[in-house]
Amino acid sequence: METDFIRWLRDRLPPHPSLQVGLGDDAAILRLADRADTVVTTDLLTDGVDFRLAEIDPRRAGRKALAVNLSDLAAMAARPVAVVVSLALPQQGCIELAQQLYEGLLPLAQEYDVAVAGGDTNTWHGPLAISITAIGETTRRGPLRREGASSGDVLVVTGQFGGSILGKHLDFRPRVAEALLLNDRYELHAGIDVSDGLSLDLARLVAESGCGAEIDPDAVPVAPAAQELANDPRGNKSPLDHALGDGEDFELILAVPPAEASRLLSDQPLDVPVTRIGRCTAEPGLWTRDPQGNRQTLPPTGWEHVFDR
Amino acid sequence: METDFIRWLRDRLPPHPSLQVGLGDDAAILRLADRADTVVTTDLLTDGVDFRLAEIDPRRAGRKALAVNLSDLAAMAARPVAVVVSLALPQQGCIELAQQLYEGLLPLAQEYDVAVAGGDTNTWHGPLAISITAIGETTRRGPLRREGASSGDVLVVTGQFGGSILGKHLDFRPRVAEALLLNDRYELHAGIDVSDGLSLDLARLVAESGCGAEIDPDAVPVAPAAQELANDPRGNKSPLDHALGDGEDFELILAVPPAEASRLLSDQPLDVPVTRIGRCTAEPGLWTRDPQGNRQTLPPTGWEHVFDR
Numbered sequence: 001m002e003t004d005f006i007r008w009l010r011d012r013l014p015p016h017p018s019l020q021v022g023l024g025d026d027a028a029i030l031r032l033a034d035r036a037d038t039v040v041t042t043d044l045l046t047d048g049v050d051f052r053l054a055e056i057d058p059r060r061a062g063r064k065a066l067a068v069n070l071s072d073l074a075a076m077a078a079r080p081v082a083v084v085v086s087l088a089l090p091q092q093g094c095i096e097l098a099q100q101l102y103e104g105l106l107p108l109a110q111e112y113d114v115a116v117a118g119g120d121t122n123t124w125h126g127p128l129a130i131s132i133t134a135i136g137e138t139t140r141r142g143p144l145r146r147e148g149a150s151s152g153d154v155l156v157v158t159g160q161f162g163g164s165i166l167g168k169h170l171d172f173r174p175r176v177a178e179a180l181l182l183n184d185r186y187e188l189h190a191g192i193d194v195s196d197g198l199s200l201d202l203a204r205l206v207a208e209s210g211c212g213a214e215i216d217p218d219a220v221p222v223a224p225a226a227q228e229l230a231n232d233p234r235g236n237k238s239p240l241d242h243a244l245g246d247g248e249d250f251e252l253i254l255a256v257p258p259a260e261a262s263r264l265l266s267d268q269p270l271d272v273p274v275t276r277i278g279r280c281t282a283e284p285g286l287w288t289r290d291p292q293g294n295r296q297t298l299p300p301t302g303w304e305h306v307f308d309r
Numbered sequence: 310m311e312t313d314f315i316r317w318l319r320d321r322l323p324p325h326p327s328l329q330v331g332l333g334d335d336a337a338i339l340r341l342a343d344r345a346d347t348v349v350t351t352d353l354l355t356d357g358v359d360f361r362l363a364e365i366d367p368r369r370a371g372r373k374a375l376a377v378n379l380s381d382l383a384a385m386a387a388r389p390v391a392v393v394v395s396l397a398l399p400q401q402g403c404i405e406l407a408q409q410l411y412e413g414l415l416p417l418a419q420e421y422d423v424a425v426a427g428g429d430t431n432t433w434h435g436p437l438a439i440s441i442t443a444i445g446e447t448t449r450r451g452p453l454r455r456e457g458a459s460s461g462d463v464l465v466v467t468g469q470f471g472g473s474i475l476g477k478h479l480d481f482r483p484r485v486a487e488a489l490l491l492n493d494r495y496e497l498h499a500g501i502d503v504s505d506g507l508s509l510d511l512a513r514l515v516a517e518s519g520c521g522a523e524i525d526p527d528a529v530p531v532a533p534a535a536q537e538l539a540n541d542p543r544g545n546k547s548p549l550d551h552a553l554g555d556g557e558d559f560e561l562i563l564a565v566p567p568a569e570a571s572r573l574l575s576d577q578p579l580d581v582p583v584t585r586i587g588r589c590t591a592e593p594g595l596w597t598r599d600p601q602g603n604r605q606t607l608p609p610t611g612w613e614h615v616f617d618r
Contacts, residue, residue: 003613020346024517025455026384026501027350029447037329038347040426041336044395044440046433075335086353086440088397117349120440124355127433131353131395131440138338146334192335208333304312 005098005121012106016115018081028117030082036137039078043068047128051170058097059104060170061130066105068195069134070112070174071250075193077144077183078136080112080176085119088129101130112176141183149190149209149255151282156261159251159272161198162226162243169248178270179252186264190255197247197302203286205253212285214295215278220244245301255280314407314430321415325424327390337426339391345446348387352377356437360479367406368413369479370439375414377504378443379421379483380559384502386453386492387445389421389485394428397438410439421485450492458499458518458564460591465570468560468581470507471535471551478557487579488561495573499564506556506611512595514562521594523604524587529553554610564589 010023021029032038045068047053051061066083073080085105089097098121109116114134158175175193182188192205198220206213217240226242229235237245256264265276278289286298319332330338341347352374356362360370375392382389394414398406407430418425423443467484484502491497501514507529515522526549535551538544546554565573574585587598595607 021452021454026381027348027387027443027445029385029452030347030349032347038339038341038444039336040339040391040393040442040444042393042395042427042429042440042442044397044429044431044438046397046431046435048435049431049433072335076338078336082349084349084351084442086351088353088355088438118351120351120353122353122355122358124358124436124438126355126357126435126438129353129397129433129435129438129440131351131429131438133349133351133393133395133442134336135347135349135444136336143330143338145330 005095008099009102013116014110019115019117022115022117028082028084030117030135032081032137039073039076039136039138039143040133041069041072042131042133043072044129044131053128056170058100062101062104063108064170065130065132066108067172067174069132070176071193071195073134073136074174074176074179075144075191075252077141077179077191078138079180080114080134080136082115082117083109083132083134084117086131087121088126089123090127091123094123097128139180139184144179144183144188144191146190146192146205146208149206149211149280151211151280152258153189153255153280154258154261154276155213155215155278155280156254156256156264156274156276157221157251158270158274159249160221160223161194161249161251162223162239162246163229164225164246164248166225166228168225172250174250175252178272181269182254185269186256187260188254188256192253194249194251194253195247197245198249199244199286199298200300200302202253203300205255206280206284210284212281212283213278214281214287214289217288217290219275219277221273221275247303314404317408318411322425323419328424328426331424331426337391337393339426339444341390341446348382348385348445348447348452349442350378350381351440351442352381353438353440362437365479367409371410371413372417373479374439374441375417376481376483378441379485380502380504382443382445383483383485383488383561384453384500386450386488386500387447388489389423389443389445391424391426392418392441392443393426395440396430397435398432399436400432403432406437448489448493453488453492453497453500455499455501455514455517458515458520458589460520460589461567462498462564462589463567463570463585464522464524464587464589465563465565465573465583465585466530466560467579467583468558469530469532470503470558470560471532471548471555472538473534473555473557475534475537477534481559483559484561487581490578491563494578495565496569497563497565501562503558503560503562504556506554507558508553508595508607509609509611511562512609514564515589515593519593521590521592522587523590523596523598526597526599528584528586530582530584556612
C-alpha cells in the first residue's frame, strides 16, 4: 500500500534546512535564500528509451533520473534545493522496484544536498516511467542562460565526450559544483549541458544567443569510450563523430569572454579538465576550423526526440 | 520533431509576470512574491487509471492533469504560479495527442493565471502518462496544513460529494480562489482537498493533527451523481456511501475554530455552498454521530493506491 511505502521513504529522508514541509501534506514548502529566484526543471525518463530495466540494476535508473535534472540546474548555474519524484510502476514487484529506484537516487540527493520534498507513486499496466522535477535557486551571480554568447567568446567544455552509452549515461556526475564555482569566479556569457549531443547542444546555445560557432575538431576532448565504439567493426563513425553526436555526456559548454577564458583555462580550477574547443562567430551557423584554417560546415548531430516515427 | 512541437507550444503561451525565463532554456526561472515560500506539488496521471483515453476527449485528460495539481495547491492555500508538464506519449499520433492535451490544459492555466514554464515531451512504447508539477507561493497568511486541527474545531466542506466518476472527476473546478479567500478572511486551523475520498482524506487530516472527528451523516452534502450511482441496481452502496468514499470530488475539508466557523457559515462567502459536517474530537479516530447522539465508528473508505495487487 502506498501508505506503507511512504512510511518506508519518510524514514530515509534526512531533514533539510530549506524544507519547511516535506512528505505527508498536500504539497511541500521550500524556503529559498533571500532574493533568490526559483529555478525549475523537469525530465521524464522511460524504460526502453532512457534505460533498459531488463539489463540494468534499477538503482542506476533511479540515480540517472535525478542526475539528469541536476545537470539541467547546473546548466543554469542554479543551486539545487529539492526534487519531487513521480513514478508509474508496473504492478508486478512494484514495491521492490520503487525502493530500488529510491535506493539509487537517495545517495545522490544526499551528496548534492537536495531534499526529496514529495512525489506521487502509482502502479499501472504500462512499463516504468520516472518523472522528476528539480527546484533550485539562483545565486548572487544570477543564472547562466543559453542566450548571452557573442562573437569572439571562447567556447570551453568540461570533461570528455562520446560513447556515454557504454556506461557514463547512467553513472555521470552532474556538474553542479563545477557550474557554481565557475559562475562565481568567472564572467560567463552563456552555458548549456550536453544531453543530446555536443554539436546539437552547441547549435542550440548559439541559436539562442543569435551567433554561430567554429570548433577545432582536434581540440574536442574525445572520451576513451568514443574510441572504443569507433573500434567496433559494425559501426562507421569516427571517435570524433561519437564525441560530437552521441549525447548524454552531461558536461557543460560555456561561452566565455576571451580574457576570462584565458584566466579560467590557465587556472584549471576544477577536478575535471576544462578545454577550449572553439569560439563564437558573428555569423549564425556551426563550422569546424582546423589549425590550418580549413573551414567546413558542421551539421549538428545528436538525439532528436522524433515524433510520429 | 520535438522542436516543431515546442514552437507550436511557445506560440500559445502568454507572458506571465512571475516567469523570468520560460520554455527554451535548460530550466525555467520564476520570481515569486517577496517573503513568499515556494510550494511544490506533483501528480502523475496515467491512461487506464486516472482516465480512459479510449473513451474521452484527450483535452479532458490534459485538463484533469493540471486541475488535480491546482487542487493540491488550493489545499495548502497557496497561490498557483507555474507548472511544468512532462508527457510520455504512445508513438502513433503523438503530435496530435500532445496538442490535444495542451489544448485541454492551456485554457485552465490561463483562467487560473498559471504559467506553463517548461516540460519534457517524449514518445515511447507505453501508454500515455502525464506528469505535472505545480509551483505556488504562500500568501501573507501562510500556508494551510493538514496538521493544526484541534478538539472542538468545526469541520466544514465546500460543495458536494460522491459520484464524481460520472464526470466531475474530469471537469471539476479546483478550489483555488475559494481557499485563498477563506484563508485570507477567516482563521483556518487545517485543510485538505478530497482526492481519494471524503472519509479517507478526513482521516488523514485528523491523523496529521493528532485528533479525531465525528461527522453527522445527515449533514454530508451528497451530490446528485451519488444518488444516480446508488440507483444503479448493480451497485450496493447508498448515496452516503458514495459521498464518503468515491473520492475525486476535489472539494476542501477545513477545520475551523467554532466562532470563526459560525461567521463563515453565516457569511457563505463563496459561490459554492460551505457546509458544516461535524467537529474534531480529542480522541483519535473517525465516527458518525447523528443529531440523536448515536455514535458509530466510521471506517475510512476511498481510493487507496494498492501496490502488488
